[in-house]
Amino acid sequence: MPNPNPLLPLSALGIYFHAIYIALTFGLPVAIGVMLWKYWKTGDKDFYKAARLMTAVLAVNFALGAINGTLVEFGLVQIWPGVNLAIATFAFTPLALELIAFANEIAFLILFIVTLGRVRPPVSLAILALYAVFAYFSGVLITAVNSWMQAPWGVGPVAQVLYPFMPEYGPNAVDVPKLVAVKLAAVATGQPISLIVEKPGVAQEVGIVLKDPMVAFYSPYALVSIFHNIIAAILIGLAVATAGWALRYFKTGDQKYLKIVKPLAGVFAVIFVIQAPIVAHFMGEAVVDYNPTKFALMEGAEKTFNDPIIALVAYGDPNKPIVGFDQFEKACLSHGDKTVGDLIKAVGLPNTLTLQSAGIPVDFSKIASVKLADLCLQDLQKAKAYMPMIHAAYYTKVAFAIIGGLAAAVLFFYFYRVPGLSTLATAIARVFGDERRRVFILALLLVLGTVIPAVAGWYVREVGRKPWTVYGLLYPSELVTPVPYSTSPGFLAFAYLVILAVNIGGLFAMYLVATREYKFLELLKKGAGVRQ
Amino acid sequence: MNSAVFIGFAGLGLAVVLHIIFTAMTLGTGLLAALYRWRAYRENDAWAELFARRVFKVLIVSELFSGVWGTIITVFLAGFFTAVTTLATDALFIPIAIAIASIMIRIPTIAISWYTWGKINPRTHSLVMWIMALSGFGVPFGFRAIFAEINNPTAVGYYLQTGQNPGWMPYANPLFWTLYLHTIAAVVSVGGFVAASLTALENDVRGVKAGLTLGFGFLTAQLVLGPLYWYSLDQYSPLLFNAVNTTYGPLFGVKLVAVAALVVLGYMALKSARTGAIHPATKWLAPLALFVVVAGEILNDGTRYPNLVLVGNKGLPATLFANFYMDIPMPAVYVILAFLILSLVVFTTAAFYALYRRFIAEVPETE
Numbered sequence: 001m002p003n004p005n006p007l008l009p010l011s012a013l014g015i016y017f018h019a020i021y022i023a024l025t026f027g028l029p030v031a032i033g034v035m036l037w038k039y040w041k042t043g044d045k046d047f048y049k050a051a052r053l054m055t056a057v058l059a060v061n062f063a064l065g066a067i068n069g070t071l072v073e074f075g076l077v078q079i080w081p082g083v084n085l086a087i088a089t090f091a092f093t094p095l096a097l098e099l100i101a102f103a104n105e106i107a108f109l110i111l112f113i114v115t116l117g118r119v120r121p122p123v124s125l126a127i128l129a130l131y132a133v134f135a136y137f138s139g140v141l142i143t144a145v146n147s148w149m150q151a152p153w154g155v156g157p158v159a160q161v162l163y164p165f166m167p168e169y170g171p172n173a174v175d176v177p178k179l180v181a182v183k184l185a186a187v188a189t190g191q192p193i194s195l196i197v198e199k200p201g202v203a204q205e206v207g208i209v210l211k212d213p214m215v216a217f218y219s220p221y222a223l224v225s226i227f228h229n230i231i232a233a234i235l236i237g238l239a240v241a242t243a244g245w246a247l248r249y250f251k252t253g254d255q256k257y258l259k260i261v262k263p264l265a266g267v268f269a270v271i272f273v274i275q276a277p278i279v280a281h282f283m284g285e286a287v288v289d290y291n292p293t294k295f296a297l298m299e300g301a302e303k304t305f306n307d308p309i310i311a312l313v314a315y316g317d318p319n320k321p322i323v324g325f326d327q328f329e330k331a332c333l334s335h336g337d338k339t340v341g342d343l344i345k346a347v348g349l350p351n352t353l354t355l356q357s358a359g360i361p362v363d364f365s366k367i368a369s370v371k372l373a374d375l376c377l378q379d380l381q382k383a384k385a386y387m388p389m390i391h392a393a394y395y396t397k398v399a400f401a402i403i404g405g406l407a408a409a410v411l412f413f414y415f416y417r418v419p420g421l422s423t424l425a426t427a428i429a430r431v432f433g434d435e436r437r438r439v440f441i442l443a444l445l446l447v448l449g450t451v452i453p454a455v456a457g458w459y460v461r462e463v464g465r466k467p468w469t470v471y472g473l474l475y476p477s478e479l480v481t482p483v484p485y486s487t488s489p490g491f492l493a494f495a496y497l498v499i500l501a502v503n504i505g506g507l508f509a510m511y512l513v514a515t516r517e518y519k520f521l522e523l524l525k526k527g528a529g530v531r532q
Numbered sequence: 533m534n535s536a537v538f539i540g541f542a543g544l545g546l547a548v549v550l551h552i553i554f555t556a557m558t559l560g561t562g563l564l565a566a567l568y569r570w571r572a573y574r575e576n577d578a579w580a581e582l583f584a585r586r587v588f589k590v591l592i593v594s595e596l597f598s599g600v601w602g603t604i605i606t607v608f609l610a611g612f613f614t615a616v617t618t619l620a621t622d623a624l625f626i627p628i629a630i631a632i633a634s635i636m637i638r639i640p641t642i643a644i645s646w647y648t649w650g651k652i653n654p655r656t657h658s659l660v661m662w663i664m665a666l667s668g669f670g671v672p673f674g675f676r677a678i679f680a681e682i683n684n685p686t687a688v689g690y691y692l693q694t695g696q697n698p699g700w701m702p703y704a705n706p707l708f709w710t711l712y713l714h715t716i717a718a719v720v721s722v723g724g725f726v727a728a729s730l731t732a733l734e735n736d737v738r739g740v741k742a743g744l745t746l747g748f749g750f751l752t753a754q755l756v757l758g759p760l761y762w763y764s765l766d767q768y769s770p771l772l773f774n775a776v777n778t779t780y781g782p783l784f785g786v787k788l789v790a791v792a793a794l795v796v797l798g799y800m801a802l803k804s805a806r807t808g809a810i811h812p813a814t815k816w817l818a819p820l821a822l823f824v825v826v827a828g829e830i831l832n833d834g835t836r837y838p839n840l841v842l843v844g845n846k847g848l849p850a851t852l853f854a855n856f857y858m859d860i861p862m863p864a865v866y867v868i869l870a871f872l873i874l875s876l877v878v879f880t881t882a883a884f885y886a887l888y889r890r891f892i893a894e895v896p897e898t899e
Contacts, residue, residue, distance in 0.1 A: 099872065104871060
């Protein structure tokens with residue numbers, strides 16, 4: 001099998017950059033909407049100017065998000081071409097529907113940019129709302145695909161056959177012998193799946209693998225992930241916008257910037273209350289139910305232990321133990337002396353499988369004597385190696401989320417008077433110095449309290465499902481490209497250079513757009529006949 | 533060919549044609565905008581600055597939407613024709629990597645060019661504009677290699693026969709170079725005509741002349757490159773060559789008539805512009821040039837039907853590469869097509885207000 005390790009950080013880099021822009025894509029429309037609403041209701045031009053500036057930032061951000069989305073998408077089909085089998089089956093409907101979202105999101109964004117300031121604020125708000133609907137719909141669909149890789153809904157007990165500690169993933173919507181045959185063909189030949197999928201005529205010969213094209217949508221894991229991810233992205237975008245205006249207030253002391261910070265901080269606090277105690281709790285429960293190894297990694301549970309607080313949060317039962325890797329190992333050993341050969345017989349596969357169109361004879365006898373318990377234990381060992389990092393990342397995430405929540409509460413009650421609470425908030429805020437300083441520091445804590453949990457949380461989500469790319473089913477080495485020079489230093493250097501140069505340059509440009517005044521317009525004005 | 537495969541083929545065709553229309557408009561106008569932005573900076577020419585910004589509006593309005601259709605092509609390919617997509621990504625790794633890298637540079641530099649105009653110094657801005665303009669030509673340098681391989685699989689043939697990755701071999705495919713040069717001349721020419729038509733609406737004679745000089749100049753080059761590509765098809769993709777000349781002969785004839793009309797009208801318009809007048813036909817040159825592009829792309833791709841890949845005199849049908857791993861939910865596909873049409877309507881409205889009603893001002897609002 002090709003070694004996928006050099007390509008994993010490359011994919012992660014692209015995904016993390018994409019996440020930055022998604023956060024602004026999701027959060028800035030809320031901030032712009034708030035400004036336009038205030039402008040509509042008060043007629044105060046400062047709100048309109050704030051909306052216009054944030055729209056310019058949104059436009060550059062959207063372009064960067066789109067190209068990183070393209071990179072991630074092509075990364076999937078080019079660096080991980082085995083994923084094409086998932087795109088042709090479980091991910092087909094979400095990705096096809098994503099076309100609706102993507103095309104309309106761009107069309108409405110362009111319409112919004114073109115008409116902003118030329119039509120009345122409620123019309124602009126309506127266009128912005130339509131843009132946001134399609135942008136969030138895009139988030140829903142992509143999260144559904146990602147969630148399928150976390151909890152492959154629709155494969156029923158297939159993962160459980162090899163890993164007895166895993167749950168069933170919904171109804172069985174697959175042709176089990178065919179799915180097992182594809183997996184074992186990759187194991188037996190030592191080649192990535194793409195080398196089978198790419199052959200003309202193979203799809204026709206294999207035939208139907210998935211019986212329900214909509215099954216990825218029925219996943220409870222996907223449902224809670226959708227809310228969790230989209231709200232987190234909105235919060236980050238709002239926090240960045242709030243901090244940006246707070247920075248201007250800090251630098252200038254101009255009250256008009258404080259006027260902009262106030263409603264943004266209010267909206268942030270309201271959304272945070274939905275995210276942290278409610279949605280994040282259900283997300284945690286979904287991980288407990290569907291990613292047992294990930295949960296054990298998060299809690300550092302090498303051995304099973306009792307902790308009433310964690311158990312109460314995770315299971316709703318303080319007496320239940322936190323299941324550790326020792327229990328998973330016991331479950332693996334329950335296979336006894338069963339072998340891959342027994343599994344092949346059980347699903348009714350022949351000893352040698354020949355795909356005529358591919359001209360590939362797959363000899364299963366080479367792996368028939370391998371014990372299922374050994375395979376299961378090997379994978380647990382690989383997963384356990386990630387424990388220190390996942391455990392640390394998870395608790396870093398929790399700690400910063402608490403900081404973000406406290407900052408949001410203080411800022412909210414500082415701006416909006418509630419007897420008792422506002423007095424307390426003001427007392428806390430005063431610790432940070434004068435008003436300019438305290439507003440800026442609290443806004444900065446909003447950024448830290450959302451960005452760090454998101455970065456760490458995404459790390460836990462993605463790395464926590466290792467050693468699998470599709471949890472319990474497929475390894476990265478089975479999906480990676482077979483092209484040898486994809487891991488060569490030359491290609492990797494080229495790819496890193498392009499990704500870093502474009503993104504760092506792009507982020508710097510966004511900063512310039514947000515902060516610089518127009519200084520070089522004389523020639524353009526002269527050409528257009530505009531008086532200086 | 534079953535209905536899912538047919539819809540996949542037709543949907544792919546629609547996406548390719550729309551993508552080509554937008555890219556044809558933006559690659560050439562991008563080059564023109566960069567050229568005149570640079571001239572404005574070097575010569576302190578106020579008109580050149582305004583002209584560059586005016587032409588650039590085409591990109592700021594349409595490049596992202598053009599990218600949408602590129603994404604649609606990818607999803608249609610991966611979803612409906614899984615085998616060909618996987619084969620292309622494995623065998624044509626280098627061309628695809630070049631195209632992706634170019635896209636990554638191109639799209640952000642368009643947004644950056646527009647929104648930093650007047651905020652950063654003109655020299656740096658001109659440099660960003662050049663990067664924007666030139667990176668655009670890297671995209672077809674990657675993707676046209678795939679088209680050349682579909683019509684004459686040399687690198688892919690080597691890969692399938694030997695199991696060895698062909699590396700840079702797609703660029704040794706003789707069809708690639710004639711197709712690429714034909715494409716580049718076409719998009720630059722269309723960009724020139726689009727700029728001319730757009731500035732004709734503003735009664736900007738100098739702008740019309742600048743657009744027509746580029747458009748007509750590269751159209752003249754097409755008089756050599758077009759027949760050269762046609763001849764190379766005869767040599768390396770005989771099945772496609774025969775389809776173009778027989779089944780699709782009427783469309784080919786219409787295309788040739790349109791090219792002739794473009795040559796005549798373009799010449800007359802350029803002659804008028806040189807005397808300081810705008811010829812009434814100028815505003816129709818852009819639609820006519822785009823029609824030629826659409827006809828050319830249909831001839832290049834639609835003629836393969838019902839095949840997806842052509843190997844000499846043999847066609848490999850689309851069904852060989854199609855997705856049979858599940859029954860594709862056709863109602864969902866129809867809903868998607870309906871919503872894509874909605875997005876086209878919304879985009880057209882935005883483009884109308886931006887370019888025709890001039891909702892996007894050349895001079896940014898500073899207050």
